[in-house]
Amino acid sequence: MHSTPSLLDGLDALPARWEVQGTLAAPVAAVAELLLVVREGRVGDDNLLVLARASAARKGAMTVVAGSAAGTYRAELAGPVEPVAIQVDRDRSRIAVQSWYAGVHTVTACPAGTRVTHSVHRVLPHHPGFAAGIAELGLRTRMSRDLRQVLAVIADRLGC
Numbered sequence: 415m416h417s418t419p420s421l422l423d424g425l426d427a428l429p430a431r432w433e434v435q436g437t438l439a440a441p442v443a444a445v446a447e448l449l450l451v452v453r454e455g456r457v458g459d460d461n462l463l464v465l466a467r468a469s470a471a472r473k474g475a476m477t478v479v480a481g482s483a484a485g486t487y488r489a490e491l492a493g494p495v496e497p498v499a500i501q502v503d504r505d506r507s508r509i510a511v512q513s514w515y516a517g518v519h520t521v522t523a524c525p526a527g528t529r530v531t532h533s534v535h536r537v538l539p540h541h542p543g544f545a546a547g548i549a550e551l552g553l554r555t556r557m558s559r560d561l562r563q564v565l566a567v568i569a570d571r572l573g574c
Contacts, residue, residue, distance in 0.1 A: 420483070421501040421510045425518055430533035434557045436565045439527040440574045446507040446521040448568050449530065452487050452500060454480050459567050462500065464511060464519050464532075465489060467563050514538045515553075519564075527574075532561050 419427075438445055452462050455478060457471040462478055470476040475492035478500070489498040499512040507521035517534040534557065 421486070421499055421512055421516070422503055422508070422518070425510055425516055425535045428535040430535055431537065432554050432557060433531060433533040434554065434561050435529055435531045436561050437524055437526045437529050438565055438569055438572070438574055440568070440572045442507065442521055442523045442528045444572055445528040445530065445568055446504070448571055449519060449521055449564070450502050450504055450507065450509055452478060452502050452509065454478055454487075457489060462487075462489060463564055463567060464509060464560075465498070466567070467560060470495070512536075517557075530561065530565060532557055 449463060451460065455461055456474060457465050457468070457476040457478060459466050462471075462476075465471055465476065468476060470491045473492075476489050476498075478487050478489050479497075481487050481500075485502045485504070487500040487502070489500060491497070496513070499510075501510045503509070508518055510516070510518045514537065515534050516536040517532060520531045520533070522529050522531070534553065537553070
């Protein structure tokens with residue numbers, strides 16, 4: 415019997431193509447607790463925070479559904495869009511998301527408190543999400559902006 419590798423296993427086997435980082439003056443456990451919250455229901459600042467600023471989520475058109483394996487989910491969007499695959503690894507403080515790109519947010523300790531790293535390992539260059547103004551040079555800029563927004567929500571919640 416041949417099993418399909420998990421999303422995180424598959425991404426771990428690939429080099430990161432782009433990576434951005436940010437830090438918070440807060441304990442790792444507190445940051446991870448907020449960043450890794452994924453449960454069935456509507457996506458927002460309190461559920462699947464890493465996608466809360468996506469246009470579908472802002473319109474209330476993105477919902478999380480539990481997957482068949484522990485720690486796996488999918489985000490379903492209104493309209494003819496493929497669902498987003500999600501895997502949470504709470505033991506290693508990371509969350510993977512695969513849509514038109516596949517990336518991982520990882521929470522680690524650093525001298526300033528907590529470092530959050532967002533790495534993208536795979537991009538579908540002909541997918542409308544990539545082609546619609548997110549050319550390769552703009553992806554890193556978008557990643558930086560999105561990570562700053564995620565960290566701002568966490569900082570606000572933790573008061574740091």
